[in-house]
Amino acid sequence: MTRVLFWLALVFLVLFAIRSKIRGMQQRAREQQRPNPFTPPGRPQQLPDAELMLCCAHCGVYYPASENVQAKGHDYCSHAHATL
């Protein structure tokens, strides 16, 4: 009889441990979904401006469009690749 009680107690302890672990994970997930507390209220969170990326016709590397070098109707990442 004591063996049965021991196993029952062990099963309850394991179930309790699993349940508290799941609750901790849910709590962490909820905290990650909260908005940034440092953002002023009433103002939507602003994402950093994304810049258009272009693919170099010579090496295939993607680079910001602000660094674009155009030559012969193609886009290049640098003057060196535009002249090659």
Ligand SMILES: [Zn+2]
């Ligand atoms: Zn290149």
